[in-house]
Amino acid sequence: xxxxxxxxxxxxxxxxxxxxxxxxxxxxxxxYRKRQFIIQEGDVVRYESYVLRGLSRIYExxxxxxxxxxxxxPEDWWVGDLYSFLTETPSRYAIDCLEDTELLxxxxxxxxxxxxxxxxxxxxxxxxxxxxxxxxxxxxxxNLTRTAGQxxxxxxSRYPDIGRRVPDHQIASYLGITPQSLSRIRAR
Amino acid sequence: xxxxxxxxxxxxxxxxxxxxxxxxxxxxxxxYRKRQFIIQEGDVVRYESYVLRGLSRIYExxxxxxxxxxxxxPEDWWVGDLYSFLTETPSRYAIDCLEDTELLxxxxxxxxxxxxxxxxxxxxxxxxxxxxxxxxxxxxxxNLTRTAGQxxxxxxSRYPDIGRRVPDHQIASYLGITPQSLSRIRAR
DNA sequence: CGAAAATTTGACATGACTCAACTGGAGTGG
DNA sequence: CCACTCCAGTTGAGTCATGTCAAATTTTCG
Numbered sequence: 001x002x003x004x005x006x007x008x009x010x011x012x013x014x015x016x017x018x019x020x021x022x023x024x025x026x027x028x029x030x031x032y033r034k035r036q037f038i039i040q041e042g043d044v045v046r047y048e049s050y051v052l053r054g055l056s057r058i059y060e061x062x063x064x065x066x067x068x069x070x071x072x073x074p075e076d077w078w079v080g081d082l083y084s085f086l087t088e089t090p091s092r093y094a095i096d097c098l099e100d101t102e103l104l105x106x107x108x109x110x111x112x113x114x115x116x117x118x119x120x121x122x123x124x125x126x127x128x129x130x131x132x133x134x135x136x137x138x139x140x141x142x143n144l145t146r147t148a149g150q151x152x153x154x155x156x157s158r159y160p161d162i163g164r165r166v167p168d169h170q171i172a173s174y175l176g177i178t179p180q181s182l183s184r185i186r187a188r
Numbered sequence: 189x190x191x192x193x194x195x196x197x198x199x200x201x202x203x204x205x206x207x208x209x210x211x212x213x214x215x216x217x218x219x220y221r222k223r224q225f226i227i228q229e230g231d232v233v234r235y236e237s238y239v240l241r242g243l244s245r246i247y248e249x250x251x252x253x254x255x256x257x258x259x260x261x262p263e264d265w266w267v268g269d270l271y272s273f274l275t276e277t278p279s280r281y282a283i284d285c286l287e288d289t290e291l292l293x294x295x296x297x298x299x300x301x302x303x304x305x306x307x308x309x310x311x312x313x314x315x316x317x318x319x320x321x322x323x324x325x326x327x328x329x330x331n332l333t334r335t336a337g338q339x340x341x342x343x344x345s346r347y348p349d350i351g352r353r354v355p356d357h358q359i360a361s362y363l364g365i366t367p368q369s370l371s372r373i374r375a376r
Numbered sequence: 377c378g379a380a381a382a383t384t385t386g387a388c389a390t391g392a393c394t395c396a397a398c399t400g401g402a403g404t405g406g
Numbered sequence: 407c408c409a410c411t412c413c414a415g416t417t418g419a420g421t422c423a424t425g426t427c428a429a430a431t432t433t434t435c436g
Binding site for chain 4 (some may be wrong): 334336365366368369372
Binding site (some may be wrong): 356370372 | 384
């Protein structure tokens with residue numbers, strides 16, 4: 001089951017058999033059920049997680065109790081809260097599962113061991129984070145330049161799969177609008 | 189003048205005298221005047237730039253001709269468009285100078301040489317991009333959870349310096365509101 | 377000083393929100 | 407297998423924040 005992770009890392013750097021063994025040794029397999037929390041608000045995040053199977057969501061709860069989805073975590077994505085993970089500070093976010101989910105998790109010390117023992121991982125993670133940064137920048141830009149309706153269409157064409165797997169009100173939360181507004185947009 | 193760059197890189201990794209020489213050899217110093225373009229929309233971005241002095245803005249122009257500021261680039265920040273830079277694709281963004289600006293620029297081939305000749309740069313850029321990603325994620329989250337007025341206060345307390353250096357209508361553009369709305373928010 | 381840019385203000389339009397009610401499935405347990 | 411509940415989605419009415427358009431005022435800077 002580590003194969004999916006290793007294949008994914010190999011998109012960016014070569015991974016020898018030895019190195020693959022090190023990777024296998026440092027990541028821990030873990031299963032979560034639908035609705036189960038991976039992280040709760042206020043936890044110090046101890047693991048970054050690669051999604052083998054399933055779907056989760058990272059979200060924030062505002063003072064009025066409303067949930068705002070920051071990101072979905074489908075197969076082959078990473079979920080976690082880098083800020084909390086790196087600073088060992090309580091997280092403002094919660095992560096829970098929209099479907100039964102299987103993860104490969106790595107702790108902070110083990111990630112540092114990984115960088116030390118497999119130097120190409122430094123490059124590999126640099127590239128993966130770079131891609132995540134580009135995506136986050138595009139999302140900031142879309143929030144500034146596009147209407148809610150356009151962002152909804154963008155979302156469906158970029159993540160058709162997620163669009164089929166989650167209820168509309170979760171997508172509304174990701175887009176930053178109410179379920180009612182999304183319903184009206186869809187009715188156009 | 190390369191000292192500021194090297195000192196900044198040393199926040200994350202050690203840099204030997206030899207390595208510093210390599211860095212000096214691969215970055216090019218360049219000056220821009222206020223209002224001058226560093227990148228124009230449609231350009232393929234050939235350089236990532238470290239800001240030695242001055243202030244620039246990365247922005248996008250929407251179909252109605254309105255400018256939306258994605259990011260400011262003050263001293264010690266990096267400006268550019270990673271997506272265009274990496275994919276050699278025309279940029280959707282423009283970058284121009286709000287003040288006279290001095291940059292240290294590196295091209296894609298030279299950046300690859302830097303990674304090859306100074307392996308710790310792979311780690312250094314991983315960490316810097318990681319920080320940029322965290323900041324971008326926080327901005328996405330703020331757009332979802334905070335009102336325009338709160339985002340304005342957040343901006344002023346996080347970047348008091350930029351708040352003093354740029355006119356309000358540029359901050360409005362960064363916050364995603366009109367100058368008129370910002371003026372009314374300020375009047376509260 | 378004078379022109380251009382930035383900011384403020386007013387009147388009005390509009391898009392999204394809130395609150396509320398209603399519809400239609402999906403899942404559950406008797 | 408049906409009744410019941412729960413949840414997602416839709417729809418309506420009224421409100422509010424922000425946008426648009428226009429003009430007046432202030433500030434900046436050549």
